[in-house]
Amino acid sequence: MCGRGALPPLRLTRDTCAEPWRAGRCRCVVGEVSAGAGTLGEWRRGGSTVTGQGVSAVRRRRPPTPSPSPSRRQGVLVPSAPPARPVSRHQRWNVHRLPRADGRTFLVTGGNAGIGYFVAEQLAGTGATVVLGSRDPAKGEAAMATLRSRVPGARVRHLRLDLADLASLKTAVDTAVDTLGLDRLDAVVHNAGVALDDPPRRETADGNEVMFGTNHLGHFALTGWLAPLLRAAEAGRVVTVGSFAAKSERLDLNDLQSRHDYRPKRTYGRSKLAQMYFAAELDRRLRAADSTVRSVMAHPGGALDSLTPSRPPVHVRSLGTRLRGLPAGLVVQGKDAGAWPVVRAVLDPEAAGGQLWGPRVFGLRGRPRPEPVAAYLTDPEADAGTVAAHLWDASCERTGADPGLGLT
Ligand SMILES: NC(=O)c1ccc[n+]([C@@H]2O[C@H](COP(=O)([O-])OP(=O)(O)OC[C@H]3O[C@@H](n4cnc5c(N)ncnc54)[C@H](OP(=O)(O)O)[C@@H]3O)[C@@H](O)[C@H]2O)c1
Numbered sequence: 183m184c185g186r187g188a189l190p191p192l193r194l195t196r197d198t199c200a201e202p203w204r205a206g207r208c209r210c211v212v213g214e215v216s217a218g219a220g221t222l223g224e225w226r227r228g229g230s231t232v233t234g235q236g237v238s239a240v241r242r243r244r245p246p247t248p249s250p251s252p253s254r255r256q257g258v259l260v261p262s263a264p265p266a267r268p269v270s271r272h273q274r275w276n277v278h279r280l281p282r283a284d285g286r287t288f289l290v291t292g293g294n295a296g297i298g299y300f301v302a303e304q305l306a307g308t309g310a311t312v313v314l315g316s317r318d319p320a321k322g323e324a325a326m327a328t329l330r331s332r333v334p335g336a337r338v339r340h341l342r343l344d345l346a347d348l349a350s351l352k353t354a355v356d357t358a359v360d361t362l363g364l365d366r367l368d369a370v371v372h373n374a375g376v377a378l379d380d381p382p383r384r385e386t387a388d389g390n391e392v393m394f395g396t397n398h399l400g401h402f403a404l405t406g407w408l409a410p411l412l413r414a415a416e417a418g419r420v421v422t423v424g425s426f427a428a429k430s431e432r433l434d435l436n437d438l439q440s441r442h443d444y445r446p447k448r449t450y451g452r453s454k455l456a457q458m459y460f461a462a463e464l465d466r467r468l469r470a471a472d473s474t475v476r477s478v479m480a481h482p483g484g485a486l487d488s489l490t491p492s493r494p495p496v497h498v499r500s501l502g503t504r505l506r507g508l509p510a511g512l513v514v515q516g517k518d519a520g521a522w523p524v525v526r527a528v529l530d531p532e533a534a535g536g537q538l539w540g541p542r543v544f545g546l547r548g549r550p551r552p553e554p555v556a557a558y559l560t561d562p563e564a565d566a567g568t569v570a571a572h573l574w575d576a577s578c579e580r581t582g583a584d585p586g587l588g589l590t
Pocket residue numbers: 200201202203204291292293294295296297298315316317318321343344345346347372373374375376396423424425426427454481482483484485486517520
C-alpha cells in the first residue's frame with residue numbers, strides 16, 4: 183500500500199507494503215509506485231500532496247455519516263442500513279475475550295492461511311465449530327492441526343472448496359451437508375482472495391478473469407448454494423471481507439471481466455469493490471424480504487505477514503522478518519489483528535446488516551469499530567442501487583445462480 187499520509191516518515195518496502203498476501207509478493211493497491219528499487223512508497227508528514235485516493239479516504243477521521251433515511255428503488259421502499267454508531271458504544275468489545283458461541287457453526291473460505299486462518303482460530307476459541315474452506319486438502323489438514331495445537335478441544339473441520347471452479351461449489355456444499363453433517367450455518371465468512379501482480383490477464387476454467395471470478399463470482403455463487411443452511415440458522419450471517427483497495431476504484435459495468443482494461447492492481451481493487459457492492463445489495467434485498475439472514479461487511483486494514491505471529495507450518499516468521507517489519511507496525515498490523523473486525527462482524531450481536539467493520543486507527547490498524555459505508559455503495563442518488571443491481575444480474579448470468587440466491 184502506498185501513498186502519503188499524516189504519519190511519521192516510513193519507507194514501505196516490498197516486505198512491509200500493506201496487502202502483501204505472501205512475503206515477497208507485494209502489491210501496491212492504493213497509491214503510486216515510486217521508482218526506487220524495492221521501494222513502493224513513502225508516508226510523509228503533512229500530506230498536502232496526497233497521491234493515493236484510498237489513503238486519503240482512510241485518513242479522514244470523521245467522514246460523513248450515511249443517511250439513515252430509507253431509499254426507494256423499483257417502487258419498493260428499501261430500508262437503509264443503520265448509521266454507524268459512535269465508537270464509544272463499542273469500546274467494551276475485547277478481542278482477546280470473545281463471547282462464547284458454543285453450538286454455532288461458521289465457514290471461513292480461505293481458512294487455511296493468512297487472515298482466514300486467524301479468523302478461524304479466534305472463532306474456534308469461542309467453542310463454535312469452524313469449517314475451513316480450502317482448495318488444497320493438504321493445506322487444510324495442516325491448518326486444522328495448527329489450529330488444534332493453539333486451541334485445545336477446538337471443533338474444526340476441513341471442506342474442499344475452490345472458488346475459481348464454479349461447478350465444484352455445489353458439490354462442496356453437498357459434501358458439507360452429507361459428510362460433515364452440517365444442517366445449518368450461523369455465518370459464512372467470504373475471506374478467500376487472490377491478487378495477481380503482473381499481466382497477462384488470466385482466466386478461470388469457467389472463462390472468468392481470475393480475480394473477479396474467484397473473489398466476487400465464486401463467493402456470489404457459494405452464497406446461493408449455502409442459502410438453505412444460512413436460512414436454517416436462527417440468525418445467519420454473510421460476512422464479506424472487503425478492502426480499502428476498493429475505495430480508489432469504480433466498477434466499469436461494461437468491462438466487469440477487465441477484457442479491455444486489465445491492470446492487475448486495478449482489477450484486484452475492482453474485484454473487492456464488486457464484493458462490497460454485492461454485500462450492500464444483499465443487505466438491501468434481505469431487509470426487503472424481512473429475512474433472518476444479515477449481510478455484514480468487514481475489512482482488515484493493512485495486514486502484513488511480517489507482523490503476523492508464527493503458526494508453523496501455516497505461517498513461519500523468522501526473526502529477521504520480524505525485525506524488518508517492526509517500523510511498519512506503526513502504520514499497519516499483523517493478520518491476527520486483521521482478523522479482528524471480521525470476527526466481530528461474525529460474533530457481535532450488535533453488528534447490523536449493511537454495516538462495515540474495520541480497524542480503528544486510520545482504518546489501517548487497531549481494534550474493530552463500525553465505519554461509515556461509502557455513499558457510492560448505499561446512496562440511491564449516487565446510483566448505488568443501479569450499479570449493484572446491474573452487477574447482481576451480471577453475476578447471476580455468469581454463475582447460473584437463482585436471482586434471489588435462495589435467500590430472498
Ligand atoms: N492482507 C491485507 O492487507 C488485506 C487488506 C485488505 C483486504 N484483504 C482481504 O483479506 C482477505 C485475506 O487476505 P490475506 O492477506 O489473508 O491473503 P492470503 O494470505 O493470500 O490468503 C488468501 C487465502 O485465500 C485462499 N484462496 C485463494 N484462491 C482461492 C480459491 N480459488 N479457492 C479457495 N481459496 C482460495 C488462499 O488459499 P491457498 O493457500 O490455497 O492459496 C488463502 O487461504 C482477502 O479477501 C483480501 O482481499 C487483505
